[in-house]
Amino acid sequence: MKTFILDLIYIVSAFAFIVGIKMLGKPVSAKRGNLLAAAGMTAAIFGTIFLNESVMPTNYVWIFGALILGSAVGYVMAKKVQMTQMPQMVSFFNGMGGACAALISIVEFDHYIHHPGTGSVAHLVILLLGMIIGAVSFSGSMIAYGKLEEKIKDFRLPAQQVVNILVLLVIFGLIYAFSAGIVVNPLTIYIILGLAAAYGLLFVFPIGGADMPVVISLLNSFTGVATAFGGFLYDNKVMLFGGILVGSAGTLLTVVMCRAMNRSLANVLIGNFGGKAAASSGRAVTGTIKEISAADTAALMKYSKNVVIVPGYGLAVAQAQHVCHELELSLEAEGAQVKYAIHPVAGRMPGHMNVLLAESNVDYDKLLEMDDINPEFKTTDVVLVVGANDVVNPAAKNDPASPIYGMPILDVEDAANVIVMKRSMRAGYAGIENELFFNPKTRMLFGDAKKMMQELVNELKNA
Amino acid sequence: MKTFILDLIYIVSAFAFIVGIKMLGKPVSAKRGNLLAAAGMTAAIFGTIFLNESVMPTNYVWIFGALILGSAVGYVMAKKVQMTQMPQMVSFFNGMGGACAALISIVEFDHYIHHPGTGSVAHLVILLLGMIIGAVSFSGSMIAYGKLEEKIKDFRLPAQQVVNILVLLVIFGLIYAFSAGIVVNPLTIYIILGLAAAYGLLFVFPIGGADMPVVISLLNSFTGVATAFGGFLYDNKVMLFGGILVGSAGTLLTVVMCRAMNRSLANVLIGNFGGKAAASSGRAVTGTIKEISAADTAALMKYSKNVVIVPGYGLAVAQAQHVCHELELSLEAEGAQVKYAIHPVAGRMPGHMNVLLAESNVDYDKLLEMDDINPEFKTTDVVLVVGANDVVNPAAKNDPASPIYGMPILDVEDAANVIVMKRSMRAGYAGIENELFFNPKTRMLFGDAKKMMQELVNELKNA
Amino acid sequence: MIIGSVKETRESENRVALSPAVCKQFIKSGFQCVIESGAGAAAFFSDAAYLEAGASIAGSVSEVYAKSDVICKVNPPSLDEVPLFRSGSALISFAYHLTNRPLVESVNARKIALFSMDAMPRISRAQTMDALSSQANLAGYKAVIIGANESGKIFPMLMTAAGTITPAKVLIFGAGVAGLQAIGTAKRLGAVVEVTDIRPETKEEVESLGGKFISFDTGGSVKIEGGYVKEAGDDVLARQREILKKHLAAADVVITTALVPGKKAPQLINEEMVAIMKPGSVIVDMAVEQGGNCCFSEAGRTIVRNGVKIVGQTNLPSQLASNASESYAKNIYAFLTHLATKDGFKWDMNDEITAGTLICRDGNLLK
Amino acid sequence: MIIGSVKETRESENRVALSPAVCKQFIKSGFQCVIESGAGAAAFFSDAAYLEAGASIAGSVSEVYAKSDVICKVNPPSLDEVPLFRSGSALISFAYHLTNRPLVESVNARKIALFSMDAMPRISRAQTMDALSSQANLAGYKAVIIGANESGKIFPMLMTAAGTITPAKVLIFGAGVAGLQAIGTAKRLGAVVEVTDIRPETKEEVESLGGKFISFDTGGSVKIEGGYVKEAGDDVLARQREILKKHLAAADVVITTALVPGKKAPQLINEEMVAIMKPGSVIVDMAVEQGGNCCFSEAGRTIVRNGVKIVGQTNLPSQLASNASESYAKNIYAFLTHLATKDGFKWDMNDEITAGTLICRDGNLLK
Amino acid sequence: MESLFQFISENQLMIYLVILMIFLGVELIEKVPSVLHTPLMSGANAIHGVIIIGSIIIMGQADNTFATIFGFLAVVLGTLNVVGGFVVTDRMLDMFKKKK
Amino acid sequence: MESLFQFISENQLMIYLVILMIFLGVELIEKVPSVLHTPLMSGANAIHGVIIIGSIIIMGQADNTFATIFGFLAVVLGTLNVVGGFVVTDRMLDMFKKKK
């Protein structure tokens, strides 16, 4: 009877996970999706504790002790971490999951050793695979964590790829030898464990910091697979499905993330990844710039209250005035307030921006002169600079040697977020570098203004 | 061994169905999706014939005879049917599936009677359910077919709903009685069969012709469920999954179709459907008009080569000129050629349309005068009439009594498809009815021009 | 049938009733055309162009009159010209037969058939012949250009290094054909456009061009007939003037087109209202020939009152001679091919268009 | 420091160097303002408005000159006016010091410091003081309005019951400040705009306003310096004229703004080219004061050659007196507050702007 | 109650499968443009023709006239459903061929 | 070969399930806007914390010190993964609260 109820609980939990993941895929429902998944998890945990026949009530004290300890530490860590450090936190927690999977395998193996003949070879292989994957996930995640915390630097062995493949071969060789009975010493599995952990290190070490999110996502799906193996081991459906779900969804997510960053998953898998990444992200000449995607920009704006658009000559070149107006309307439909900051010399003739924006029917009331808008930037959530450069160049205020020194500019830096949309890092009319692009608040959205604005409009509908 | 291979074939077929359905959901892949599903089906059929242990080679002649006969008839019917008669054809084929399900149940039941004790009660119930659903699907589909062929008229019993529910109750009562052993006469199941078929008739009879697609979709998912029961019966996975897939996808499709037509599924299920439908589709005063959705319009235009937009006063009222230009650009991005047909007196002042379209930057070369565009309509795939009325009213040519008689008009009727976008059936400036709206080639896209154009632009991205 | 056209004699009239392109069309349809030498010069249609189109050029007015079965003109002929017409011939032109009785009578006396373009019924199939519309349309555009040219301000908003220039405010009276075109043109130039009219349907029409409609309760005393204002009581006008004051005070350019057919134009801007207007602002009174919407307007003159320029230019279409003549000629073509075949008039008095426009014939005064 | 401004004496000059709004700003910054009575009248700034802004009104020119530490003017003073200036005072105005030597010398002789607005360096931080740009901008707009007003054709395309009116073709020479604004304005009105310039970067600029750029191989003999054409060889101009012929033949309105600083304007339309233009077309020559881009242009006059109207109006900004004065005054404000505090000039000769604009001081001729 | 639980427990995998299948069905259909509703319905209709497998089994096992006749009929009907369904769907989808 | 077929046949339902699950996972993720990538990864990370069930079972069965210690550790780590994962995800998703 108990088992039946537990089975039912597991069914419900499994579908809570599925629905939860689905809901996590839409901004409006994401929060509720997360809660739903958490609720499913809670049900599964307590169901297991109280209804699983093999759980001995005598061990309750240990179980609850561990639960309370883990919950307290996990909660505090998760609550204290700063927004900017979220990714490493995810990596850390992922590593914990991987370690948990490895530990389970070890204990199970111990059981297997002490009760020979209780499991099939398939059983053993699955157990070992779960352990390896868990260990790789654990050590890899820890390195990823360290890298993002900037405690660990990039590091590359001379023939990294060859070494990686060798280690993998040795691991699989040992597994075969062990399960086929060629090697019998139980300690072998600790060697396998150690090699797996080492592989995790080797795998993640050479990869550049910028690519960590992809790696974390991949390790995340690894842990999912390890969990699925655990589910197979115990014939436990909720583990199985939860694991497979994360394994498949996580892998696809990794692919999608790679795609968004113009990489292929193949590169990740053979460890060749970091090298290329470093090369292609070296756009900035001085300082570092941060890129942003149209989708992220759209989401950022969607959830903003005050948006200011700063049009410049690039808007005119791209003839993006119509789609700019469209973006304005879309944002307003989302409840944001949109204004245009018109710099007196934006463009190439007096009133250039007025002519363009009037053409696309932008309301005159939305066009603010520099002096009127400058004080407002402080309360602006997002400034979208569209093909403007000199008119937002802080050198005009800071650098007496600059040819534009003394020209009043739009103080976009005062806003919470600055998105600069232009095609490249090329200079504007005055031919000078713009330190705004290197400002920590600034993110660059590279592309032709018309094309990117259109993408923003489209993404706004999805985000 | 044979069984194993067959199992594998079934797995492959089942996933061919899933992927096929998925591909059917996108215009670009739909055709390939259909072929994939068909391939899966072929594999399953021949796999069953040659690998199923219980199929006796002595019966091969019957089997192939039936297959050849069915294929020949089905192929010819499907190839000969006219485009406009496709829906009834689908209904017919669906009915065949339902009948097949019912027949299987009858034969199985016969088997059950002759070999008592071979199946459990659950087995019997499933068998009966499969039979009932198959029968309902069969008779319902035949009525739907007849209605669409206009061989059968709407028909309503006095207390239709009560009768329907009564019949259902009797059916379920009999099933209970039979499976619980209260009634034992095997002939009972023929009574049940008869009642089920009658229910199918009763269910579909009162529903108006316009709502048939929804009904067919529902009956389709019924047959899917019947198939799933068949799969349960034979523990045959491919039947089971194919059936469930069609059952679930079909039900959702029904809901989606209902939504697109502003109905609720509940209305369909309690048979109250037809009544309401008849009331709400009585928009036209004379003749019948056909509505179209934005999505369908978008798809139609997407796959068209020549599109002509006819702007009228409604475009101006809605201030839809900007989004109209956007639509034009989107269509051109899809490879269509877009022109504007400007009637000399469209709008309320000379040159009204020019002023508007120039505002939204439509290229002068795209604007064609009436005399230049009229000969071109013959080779136009889709004409989109946006808030124009009098200027496309054929009464100007046909009806000497009309106040606009003698005014030259745009001959949009010459085009292959005419979509009229306006808010209602209200008249234009001249205050007269427009028979164009009742033309068989015409479909009405009701709504504010700006809103609908925006939807078209959005749908064009999805379609 | 021979169609003739002569040089217009009205002062500063640049238009001509037939264009080379239209002559060509007529000739293709079997008609013949005779044009007075130099008739199209002011509209930049050379004699050579007419010749090329197949028309013949006549050296003198009288030659044209003598040859032609029908004379097409823009303006009504002067009384002196009437005797030059061949008796029994026909004349098509604006005639304003209600206010131009002496002319009508003298024409009738010579047994000339007179079709008045301004009497064209405003029905759908007559739209191609509707010269009032085609000319008013051009006039609406021109009024805005004149306003922009006379104003010391530019129309669009411009934010420049030398400060922001606010958009000009343009106030338009009357949203008929001319008023609507004026809205469109002023909007294009970047002005903020406000419009007043007393026909209720104009609100939507004004908004369909991006103008702001000044709504006020017109009450019951406005009578509309066939799309025209038939009568508007003094109380309505008084209320309207009151509402308009604050709009006038803010306006940079005012364009007035308000008319009530067959009546004197309503006086919508009185002395007091001009006084509250900004110095430097401009009024272009398009209703000036019907008495003007502004009390100070003088036909053909631009006067300054209280710093406000009041432009009373008449005959705006004439200033757009090329376009105006071409459009008028097309109206004539549509009209004449409706009235007649190449062999002569049909005199189909059951036809609404013929009946509506034929003022006199064969010595019978029909209107 | 007392800032003075007087009524401009140049013929048909409506602008004034200080506006009430700018006076108010000056006074807020601690300066004092003296304005000759009626100085702003032509730009519709009343004495009352100046008084309200805190300026004082002087009854006579001489009173202003006597009181002021710095005189702000639009046009350079006539030689007769120079003696009225207080010795040691300063003058800010357009001075065209290179072509106006007698004036510069007489000003210098009276030990007046002369700042010439047209010598303003075109650097980023001087943009707010750049009166050449602010005035050229308005002139570009005005030129189009004049062109539209003079033309017998309307600019936009209209499809009407009386036929389709094709859009006017506007051809613009020179895509500097005025040319660009002209493109924008003509486009707004619905014309099809073509543009020629010999600076390569103008192609993108023209297209950014929706104009069509007429490309041709300018070859090596065009020298560009600091964004200006320094020199264009005769071969280039000849080639350009050849290319332009077919565009001119199609044009309805031509607006010429082509200039080479410090040189006579390039002659881009010669007799032969006028001959191939359509009768009724219009040329607005904005370069007429520098000799004109068209061979027939006469400053201040409109002449007709071969049916082509050639408008040689000078001083277009003056016709937009309100906007032009306000912009000019804002330029002056930015300039003067840069040059001086309320207690006097800084005479910072290391400053590029001061050094660039100061023509003479204390009897020393600096330029 | 007990028996219900038992049933659930015994057919656990089946239940997972059915629910998953339903999920997947819903997920697959959700974003289908409405032009594809009819072809999709038609395609789905052809797919449930997999009922033919059942009829083939019956036909294959048939050892008496009753079963033979009914089995034969069932196979014919099923084939009609399958072949007709796929062919009709294919024809419907011809409209999505790009015309250029 | 034979044994592979046997395995497939024996675990037929499981295979269906795994493939279906993968399908579903893919279907669910495909159209996720990229802003949600990180929260989604984090949420998925919390979900695979369901491995904790395994550790609870081990802990529950533990009858020797080795198993107790390792089991305890496993539960702690699993809990960290679950609790930390869900809480972090929740915090990340706070950015999607409409600010008005």
Ligand SMILES: NC(=O)c1ccc[n+]([C@@H]2O[C@H](COP(=O)([O-])OP(=O)(O)OC[C@H]3O[C@@H](n4cnc5c(N)ncnc54)[C@H](OP(=O)(O)O)[C@@H]3O)[C@@H](O)[C@H]2O)c1
């Ligand atoms: N307004 C006037 O009267 C006037 C007259 C003359 C000079 N100026 C000068 O012009 C400048 C105006 O400043 P601004 O900020 O407007 O322009 P800007 O400084 O010239 O910068 C324009 C930026 O737009 C980008 N861009 C060009 N085409 C683009 C496209 N198709 N899509 C997206 N981005 C594009 C360019 O970067 P990428 O190449 O990387 O895309 C460029 O950096 C000032 O220096 C001003 O002094 C003004």
Ligand SMILES: NC(=O)c1ccc[n+]([C@@H]2O[C@H](COP(=O)([O-])OP(=O)(O)OC[C@H]3O[C@@H](n4cnc5c(N)ncnc54)[C@H](OP(=O)(O)O)[C@@H]3O)[C@@H](O)[C@H]2O)c1
């Ligand atoms: N051009 C001229 O110079 C001039 C001058 C005066 C009169 N006219 C006359 O005006 C007419 C012009 O013909 P037309 O075909 O352009 O216009 P129309 O015949 O007046 O028809 C306009 C149609 O647009 C629809 N509509 C209005 N607002 C809409 C909105 N927001 N969204 C979508 N549809 C909207 C209306 O139907 P719903 O209400 O159902 O939406 C209406 O039937 C002719 O009869 C002409 O003679 C022309």
Ligand SMILES: NC(=O)c1ccc[n+]([C@@H]2O[C@H](COP(=O)([O-])OP(=O)(O)OC[C@H]3O[C@@H](n4cnc5c(N)ncnc54)[C@H](O)[C@@H]3O)[C@@H](O)[C@H]2O)c1
């Ligand atoms: N169907 C056709 O063939 C056709 C063609 C052109 C015009 N029309 C219609 O003719 C009608 C009049 O057009 P029109 O241009 O000849 O008009 P109009 O020249 O006679 O009058 C101009 C405008 O002045 C307005 N007006 C009158 N008194 C006013 C007041 N006190 N305040 C403000 N405005 C006042 C009128 O309402 C009208 O809109 C309109 O309804 C128009 O739609 C029809």
Ligand SMILES: NC(=O)c1ccc[n+]([C@@H]2O[C@H](COP(=O)([O-])OP(=O)(O)OC[C@H]3O[C@@H](n4cnc5c(N)ncnc54)[C@H](O)[C@@H]3O)[C@@H](O)[C@H]2O)c1
């Ligand atoms: N950064 C600033 O402060 C600032 C401000 C305004 C203008 N500018 C720059 O100053 C420069 C000139 O502007 P401007 O309006 O004073 O120019 P301008 O009045 O001196 O000349 C007008 C135009 O005529 C063109 N021209 C010369 N010869 C020609 C020929 N043969 N054919 C066609 N065109 C010819 C020039 O190239 C120029 O574009 C531009 O580069 C402009 O961007 C800079």
